[in-house]
Amino acid sequence: MTFKRNFFSVLYLPLTVLFIILTVGTVGYILLEKANFLDSLYMTVITLTTVGFREVIELDTKGKIFTIFLILMGVGLIGYTISSFSAFFVEGGLTEFMKGRKMEKAIKKLKNHIIICGFGENGSKIAELLKKSKRNVVVVDSKYINEMDNYYHIVGDATDDNILEAAGIREASVLVAALPSDADNIFVSITAKALNKKIKVIAKAKEESSVKKMKLVGIDEVVYLFDISARRIANLIISPHFVNMVDIFSEGDVYLEIAEIDISKNSHIIGKSISEINLKRRTGLLIVAIKKPDGKVYFNPDSDYIFEKHDVLLVMGTREQIEKSDEIFN
Incomplete structure (x- = not known):
């Protein structure tokens, strides 16, 4: 549930009880003693709170019996209501509520952020790595x-539309479905696509049979955990130094990442060579490969390569270097 819903779920019952008691008492005095609304409400309040103020209604026998009933039934319920409020404030409920309201306002201001549904072993690690990359991340978990x-x-059920809305689904660029259940990952992915047509969805699959189903429902990228584990083990045998180097890049103090940069048709570098733009000196970025519109990839391109419109560059560097390069390319 969101913080707002948590606040009202905790205090909903005691508030409801208080309203019912006040209503019964007020209506009772109006019907039995023919008193006006304000006097009846006042009489109910001083009876329930046992403050001992002067009665404003002269009670007959029926009124006295009703008052006895109201005291016996109401005082205990009022005590329950007061104790619920006290527990909420003493246990930090109000502080948590205000903190949650502040959090929700901050999330509403985010643009192109990443939502991670599920904060288990996988989700928490993904969030950690993305934070190192200085991406805005919103995590959603039921606990x-x-x-x-x-x-x-x-905090809430990621399959609930309202929870995704609170996480800023309409302004997010990517959603990662890392819930324990493949069925839940499929459901939250479908919901995300319905709420934001442009969002990229990456889902975790525990069962091989789920991979095909996830692709059929339109999930952009499916990560089958056992396949990834098998590939890593095999690569540790085939190219151990390369794997270790990648780990250093992704987990060291200086986080390096490989990013895609699309060359727009209006980019001023079209028709220029790699050596002319001198990317390495100006930004520190390394061009790993260039992908052409037809799918052909040129790895480690020569310095005399001439940029063409719709080229996609694969570059390696820090997040700051990648952001700095945008003014050069586009």
Whole structure:
């Protein structure tokens, strides 16, 4: 649930009880003693709170019996209501509520952020790596975990439309479905696509049979965990130094990433060579490969390669270097 819903779910019952007691008492005095609304409400309040103020209604026998009933039934319920409010404030409920309201307002201001549904072993690691890459991340999980305080977060069921809305689904660029159940990952992915047609969805699959189903429903990228594990083990045998180097890049103090940069048709670098734009000196970025519109890829392109419109560059560097390169390319 969101923080707002949590606040009202905690206090809904005691508030309802208080309203019912006040209503019964007020209506009772109006019907039995023919008193006006304000006097009846006042009489109900002083009876329930046992403050001992002067009665404003002269009670007959029926009124006295009703008052006895109201005291016996109401005082205990009022005590329950007061204790519920006290527990909420003493246990930090109000502080948590205000903190949650602040969090929701901050999330509403985000644009092109990444939503991670599920903060288990996979989701928490994904969030950690994305934070190193200085991406805005909103994590969603049904249970509150202390580590979630390191990120924008929503506590609630990720398959609920309202929870995704609270996480800023309409302004997000990517959603990662990392819930424990493949069925839930499929459901949350479909919901995300319905709420934001442009969002890219990446889903985790535990079962091989789920991979095909996920692709059929339109999930952009499916990550089958056992396949990834098998590939890593094989690569540790085939190219151990390369794997270790990648780990250093992704987990070291300086986080390096490989990013795609699309060359727009109006880019001023079209018709220029790699050596002419001198990307390495100006930004520190390394051009790993260039992908052509027809799918052909040129790895480690020569310095005399001439850029063409709709080229896609694969570059490696820090997030700051990648952001700095945008003014050069487009």
